[in-house]
Every structure is written in C-alpha cells, then in structure tokens.
Amino acid sequence: MDKDKDTQKQDEQDPSSQPSSLVQKIQQLGQSNVAQAPDSNIHVLSIIGQVEGHVTLPPQNKTTKYEHLIPQIIAVEQNPKIEGLIVILNTVGGDVEAGLAVSEMIASISKPTVSIVLGGGHSIGVPIAVSTDFSFIAPTATMTIHPIRLTGLVIGVPQTFEYLDKMQDRVINFVTNHSNIKEEKFKELMFEKGNLTRDIGTNVIGEDAVKYGLINEVGGVQEAMVKLNGLIEANKPEDGKFVQ
Amino acid sequence: MILYTPLSEHDIFPEDQSKYSNLELISVNGVSVQATRLKNGSYRIVQVLSTNPQDFMKSDLAPGTIIS
Incomplete structure (x- = not known):
C-alpha cells in the first residue's frame, strides 16, 4: 500500500x-x-453492498447511498428517451427507511421495471427486489428474510419495540402488496427457527423464492432483458404516438 | 480490552471523519462521478454514478482516470 x-x-x-x-x-x-454502442433506452440501477441511509457507514464498506439513487430514479422517470429500468441487486441489506424509500420510488415509476437478484438480495433488499413490475432471481442467488432489528441495540422502552413492530409491518405490507407471497407465508419465513445460526428467519435460495411467490421467475440477464423489452413494447401506445 | 456495553462500536470509537472527506461528488460532462482530489488539484475518478449503461463505457470516465 x-x-x-x-x-x-x-x-x-x-x-x-x-x-x-x-x-x-x-x-x-x-x-x-x-x-x-448507441444510447441505450434501458437504464440500469445497481443496488450493491449495503443500502446506506441516515447513518454514513465507515469508508471500507461498499455502499449504495440512497441520496445518489433518488435523483437517478427521478431522472429515469423524467427522461423521455429512457423507456425501461433494470434493477440489479447484490445487497446485504441496510437502512430500512432508505430501502423502503427506494422501493416505493421504483414501484411508483411509470416506466416498465425489471429486477434481477444476483448473489444476494437480503433483508431490505427483499422489498427493493419485489418493487419492480417483474422480478428475476439467479438460481444461485439468496434472499434472507428476517425480522427488523437494530443490531446491538438494547430495546429500552416498550415504545421502541412498538415502533420497530410498526416498521416491520410496513415492510411486510409492501412485500405482500408487490409480490404474490401471502402475508402468512412471509411472516412464517420471517419468524422460522433453525434455518439461520442463532437467529430467526429464512434464507431463501433461487427457485424457492419463486415457489413462495416472492419473485416471479428464475433467470439471469438474458431473461430480464427479454422481459423488459416485452414490457416496453406493451407499454407503447397503439398508434405509435407518444402520450404522457 | 473488553467493553461490556449496549452501545454500538461506532458510538464508543467514533470514525475518523477525515477518511470521508477525500471522496467528492463531481460532475464530468454531465455525469456525476465520485472522485478523490489529488495534491495538484486534479481529480482521480473512483466510481461513476449513473443509470446510463453507456456512461460506464466512456473511456474518459473510467475509474482511475485523472481529470485536471
């Protein structure tokens, strides 16, 4: 060095x-x-490393900062040349509020969106993965579903616990509203014992995520691009005129 | 040394803030990039922040490029 x-x-x-x-x-x-290559009509949003929210993480962490993502999502929505958005996830999770903010923004975008989970889409990566119109997971990719907590922090007052509980409900509601998984099933996976070492929750791998209805299909870049191009075609107005 | 405390590690040992300051967000030809400022005042690109995949193909924005 x-x-x-x-x-x-x-x-x-x-x-x-x-x-x-x-x-x-x-x-x-x-x-x-x-x-x-010529300008692309598809833009890429990569969520890599930790999702960084209110707290700045030490510089040795690889992070995706939500203050960087939010203007990019607005730019994608505003630019008429951009017709679709692909979200690439390889994240360990991170800030719940930042993750939910990004998820809500991707969910409310008017253009077709497709996500691919490669490697890992853990924790708050789950709502981000399901926020798109269609989601893919690589066969080897994993998603950890676990309850919300503040690592290492002792819950001091009952109100703190209730606040965390409400925060968890927001995540559960978002995931069940934007994917085919049932609330009971998602909660069951979230509070499952014996799957994670000294922790509750489930590590869902590739095909299992599709089986539970969390993710739409198993696939990689090719499938995602085919699907996104299909959605873009379907999204175009019949007479070929641009309508906003 | 063992500290028995409910506080998290970074509450007890605050991170050195100077480590954060060497990364700056600058805009190069309309593309925002993260760069470190060098001693002579120019910047070395660390990371491209863009959703446009073509921006990552531009050789003048490749990580490591020095912008004066």
Whole structure:
C-alpha cells in the first residue's frame, strides 16, 4: 500500500511520468478498447453492498447511498428517451427507511421495471427486489428474510419495540402488496427457527423464492432483458404516438 | 480490552471523519462521478454514478482516470 502511495505521489509531481491513456486503460479495465454502442433506452440501477441511509457507514464498506439513487430514479422517470429500468441487486441489506424509500420510488415509476437478484438480495433488499413490475432471481442467488432489528441495540422502552413492530409491518405490507407471497407465508419465513445460526428467519435460495411467490421467475440477464423489452413494447401506445 | 456495553462500536470509537472527506461528488460532462482530489488539484475518478449503461463505457470516465 505504502509503495503504491509513493508511486502515486511521484506521478502527481512529475507529469512526464504519468502513464499514457492506453496504459491507464489497460491497468484499470484489463483491456485496451471498450465497446461503443448507441444510447441505450434501458437504464440500469445497481443496488450493491449495503443500502446506506441516515447513518454514513465507515469508508471500507461498499455502499449504495440512497441520496445518489433518488435523483437517478427521478431522472429515469423524467427522461423521455429512457423507456425501461433494470434493477440489479447484490445487497446485504441496510437502512430500512432508505430501502423502503427506494422501493416505493421504483414501484411508483411509470416506466416498465425489471429486477434481477444476483448473489444476494437480503433483508431490505427483499422489498427493493419485489418493487419492480417483474422480478428475476439467479438460481444461485439468496434472499434472507428476517425480522427488523437494530443490531446491538438494547430495546429500552416498550415504545421502541412498538415502533420497530410498526416498521416491520410496513415492510411486510409492501412485500405482500408487490409480490404474490401471502402475508402468512412471509411472516412464517420471517419468524422460522433453525434455518439461520442463532437467529430467526429464512434464507431463501433461487427457485424457492419463486415457489413462495416472492419473485416471479428464475433467470439471469438474458431473461430480464427479454422481459423488459416485452414490457416496453406493451407499454407503447397503439398508434405509435407518444402520450404522457 | 473488553467493553461490556449496549452501545454500538461506532458510538464508543467514533470514525475518523477525515477518511470521508477525500471522496467528492463531481460532475464530468454531465455525469456525476465520485472522485478523490489529488495534491495538484486534479481529480482521480473512483466510481461513476449513473443509470446510463453507456456512461460506464466512456473511456474518459473510467475509474482511475485523472481529470485536471
């Protein structure tokens, strides 16, 4: 690390020692040329790492900040050139209120939306995954469903517990309203014992998520793009005129 | 050292705020990117924040690129 820093410093001081743009490109991307394509009518929203809300997480955490996502979602809704949104999830969860805010915004967007859960869509990633018009999960991807809590914090007064309970109801309501899972089933998975080490909840893998009705289909990028393009076609007005 | 406390770790050991300040949100040709400011005042791109997949293909926005 220190050696890297030293060489960086040298680079900054002496412009002649700066690597050429081609060398830089190979160092950063591992290839000399990246494919160029015309402007895409589909935009991508990636929810990676932790969902960061009211509390700024330490810099070593990989986070998706909701203050970055919200303007992007507004931009997607506003731009007439954008016809569809694809949401890529690989998240461990995070801030409940931030996650719900993002979910509600994706759910209320007027353009077709499709989500893919790759790797993991845990905890507050579940409402984000189901917020789209159609959802996919990779066969190896997992989603952990568990009750809401504040890690490490002792509940001091009954009101705190009631507040958390209400917050949990909001998550349950959102998920049951935006997916085919029944409230009883979702609660059953949420409070299941023996699946997670020293914790209650369930780790739902790929096909099981589809079986419970949480996610629409098992699939990857190809299936998601086909579905999104289909939804975009269906969303277009019959006479070909743009109506807003 | 063992601390027996209901408080979370970052309440007892606050994070060094200076670690956060070296990342800045800047706009390059209309695309917002996260970048670190270098000693000579130019920026090194860390991450592109965009929903447009084509923005990630632009070589002048590739992570590591130095913007003066």
